[in-house]
Amino acid sequence: MDKYKNPPTLLTETFLEREIKESNKKNGILLLDLETNRTCNLRCNYCFIGNMSNINMSFEKVKKIINQAKKEGVKTINLIGGGDPTLYNYKNYNLLDIINYIRKNKINIEMFTNGLVFGDNRMSKGIFNMDSKELIKTLYKKKVTIVFSIKSANKNTYNKIVGVTGKYNIMKKALKNLISSQYTKNINKMPQLALETVMTKQNYKEIPNLFRFVRKNKIIPFFEIVRISGKAKENKNKVALSKKQVKNLFEKVLKIDQKEFGYTWLPIPPHFCFICDLNRFTAYITVNGIVYNCESFALKFGNIKNKKLKQILKNPKVKKIRNLAKNIKGNCQTCKFLKQGDCYGGCIGQAYAETNNAFSGDPVCWQND
Numbered sequence: 001m002d003k004y005k006n007p008p009t010l011l012t013e014t015f016l017e018r019e020i021k022e023s024n025k026k027n028g029i030l031l032l033d034l035e036t037n038r039t040c041n042l043r044c045n046y047c048f049i050g051n052m053s054n055i056n057m058s059f060e061k062v063k064k065i066i067n068q069a070k071k072e073g074v075k076t077i078n079l080i081g082g083g084d085p086t087l088y089n090y091k092n093y094n095l096l097d098i099i100n101y102i103r104k105n106k107i108n109i110e111m112f113t114n115g116l117v118f119g120d121n122r123m124s125k126g127i128f129n130m131d132s133k134e135l136i137k138t139l140y141k142k143k144v145t146i147v148f149s150i151k152s153a154n155k156n157t158y159n160k161i162v163g164v165t166g167k168y169n170i171m172k173k174a175l176k177n178l179i180s181s182q183y184t185k186n187i188n189k190m191p192q193l194a195l196e197t198v199m200t201k202q203n204y205k206e207i208p209n210l211f212r213f214v215r216k217n218k219i220i221p222f223f224e225i226v227r228i229s230g231k232a233k234e235n236k237n238k239v240a241l242s243k244k245q246v247k248n249l250f251e252k253v254l255k256i257d258q259k260e261f262g263y264t265w266l267p268i269p270p271h272f273c274f275i276c277d278l279n280r281f282t283a284y285i286t287v288n289g290i291v292y293n294c295e296s297f298a299l300k301f302g303n304i305k306n307k308k309l310k311q312i313l314k315n316p317k318v319k320k321i322r323n324l325a326k327n328i329k330g331n332c333q334t335c336k337f338l339k340q341g342d343c344y345g346g347c348i349g350q351a352y353a354e355t356n357n358a359f360s361g362d363p364v365c366w367q368n369d
Contacts, residue, residue, distance in 0.1 A: 007263035007273050008187045008220055010194055012076045012110040012145045019075075020281050024322050027313045028073035033284040033295055035081030036062060036098060037088045042114055043163030044151070046198055046232040046239045048295060049082025057287050059093040063101055065285060068309040076108040080295060081287065086117045086127070094127055099142050108143070112196065115148040116167060119174030132174070136181045140191055147194040147222055148178060152203040153210055161202055184218045194220035199249065200232075200239035211253050211272070215261050223253075225270040225364060227296065229353040247366045268337065269364050270347040277344040279321045283313065293321050296349020298358035321358070324348065330361030335368035343367075 015030050023030050037056040038049065066077065079085040079098065088095045102109050117123050121131045128135050139146065152158040155168045175195075178184075183193035195214045199207055207223065214221045225246055226232050226239050241249075250267040257263045257273070265273045284292045285304065291312050293299040299321055302312035312318075320327050324345045325338055337343035346362025354363045 005263060007257065007261075007265060008192075009274055010110070010145065010147075010192060010220055010222070011188075011190050012078070012108050012192070013278075015075070015281060023073050023281055026073065027310075027318065029069065029283045029313065030074060030281040031076045031078060031278065031283075032065075032069045032074050033078045033080045033282060034062070034065060035083070035284070035286045036079060036085055036095075038081060038083040038287050039087045039089070040083045040114075041087065041116060041164075042084075042167065044198075044231065045161055045163060045235045046200055046226045046230070047082065048227060048230040048232070048297070050230040050234075055083075055287050056088060056090045059090050059097060061289075062098055065304060065309070066102060066105060066107070068304070070105050070107065072309055072313060074107060076110055077102050078110040078112065080112045080284075083287070084114050084116075085111050086113050086115075089127070096128060096138070096142075099139075099144060103142055108145075108190065110145040110147065111139075112147045113149065114151075114162075114171070115146070115174045115178070116170050117174070118148075118177050119170040119172070133177055133181070136177055136183070140182050143191045145191045145194070146178065146183065147196050148175065149196045149198075150175065150210070151197065153206060153213070154203075157202050157206070161200070179217050179219070187218045187220060192220055194222040196222040196224070198224055198226050199241065200226045201241060201245075202238065204241065204245065204249065207249060208252055208256055211256060212260070215257070221273055223272045225347070225350070227270070227347060227349050227353055229297070229349065233353065241364070243364050243366055246364045266337065266342055268343050268346060268367060269362060270350065275343050276347060279324055279348060280344065281322075283309075293317075293358075294349070296347065296352065296358075298348045298352035321348070324359070328359050328361055329357075331368040332361035332365075337367060 038053050118132045124132045124135050151161045158168045232239050254267050278294045282294050284294050289304040291301040299317050301315045328345045346365045348358040351360045352358040
C-alpha cells in the first residue's frame with residue numbers, strides 16, 4: 001500500500017493535530033455546523049431531521065452565533081441543516097447576507113446543499129436576483145466550499161429517495177453547471193467542490209460507478225452510510241444497510257480507488273476516504289438554538305437561548321466526547337485502529353440511533369468483529 005497516496009480531502013474540515021489539542025484545552029471549537037433554516041424543497045426518506053418546518057433563524061441571531069463562535073476559535077462555519085441553506089429567508093436577508101458576514105469575520109465557509117438552485121434559473125433569480133451560473137461564480141469568489149448532494153444518478157431511484165418529482169433534471173443541470181465552473185479547476189485548493197451521497201439500500205448498486213464519476217470529474221467524494229435516525233428510522237426496511245453490505249461496499253470502492261486512481265485510505269465507516277473525527281472539534285447548532293456534538297444529535301450540550309456558547313462548551317459531555325477513545329465501549333474499546341489513533345470510534349450517531357448510547361461503538365463497523 002506504500003505505493004499509493006492519500007486522497008484529496010475537504011480543507012474546510014481538516015485541522016492540524018496541534019490546532020485540535022489547543023482548541024480542546026480552551027474548550028473551544030474549530031468547526032461549527034450552523035443550521036439556519038428548516039425549509040427544504042425535497043422530502044428525502046432518510047432525512048436525519050424528520051419532518052421539515054417553515055422555520056428561519058433570525059439574521060440577528062445568526063450574527064450573534066457567528067460572533068460567539070469566533071471568540072471560541074472557530075475556523076470554519078458549515079452552513080447545513082435539515083433545511084437547505086440556499087432557501088434561507090428572513091425578512092430581507094438571504095444566504096448571501098450570512099456568507100458576507102462570515103467572510104467579514106475571516107472564517108472559512110462550507111455549505112451542504114441539494115443544489116437545485118444551481119440548475120434552476122427561475123429559483124436563483126427569485127432568491128438572489130441572478131441566474132444559476134452567476135450564483136455559482138459569486139459563491140466561488142466568496143470562497144464557499146460546496147458539498148452538493150446527488151442522492152442517485154438514476155431518475156427513478158432519485159425520485160423515490162427525494163419524495164418529490166420534477167427535480168431530477170434540475171439536479172443534473174446543477175451538477176453540470178458546477179462541474180463546468182471554476183470549482184473543479186484545483187481540487188487541492190479552497191474553495192472546493194464535493195459530492196455527497198448518503199448510501200442506502202436504494203442506491204447501493206450504483207455507488208461504485210458514482211464514485212468513479214466523482215473521481216474522474218475532479219470532485220471530492222463525500223459518501224456516507226445512512227444513519228438510522230429521523231425519517232431513516234421510519235423507513236428502516238427501505239434504507240438500512242447490513243454490516244455485510246457496508247463491508248463489501250467499502251472494500252470494493254477502496255479497490256477501485258487504489259487500482260484506478262492511485263489513492264488509498266482506511267476502510268472504516270461512516271465515510272469513504274477519510275476517518276470521521278468531528279467530535280474532537282465540532283459543535284452543531286440547530287435553528288432552535290440547541291447545541292449538539294454534531295449532526296448526529298447523539299449528545300445535547302445546551303441551548304444558546306439560555307447560555308452563551310462559551311459556557312455551553314464547558315459542559316462535561318463536551319470533554320467526554322472530545323476524549324472518545326478513552327470513553328467508548330464495545331468492540332471499539334479493543335480495536336487496534338482506535339489504539340493506534342487511526343480511528344476515533346466511527347459514527348457515534350449510528351451507535352446512539354441503534355442503542356441509545358453514543359459510547360457503545362459503531363454497530364455497522366466490522367473491523368474488530
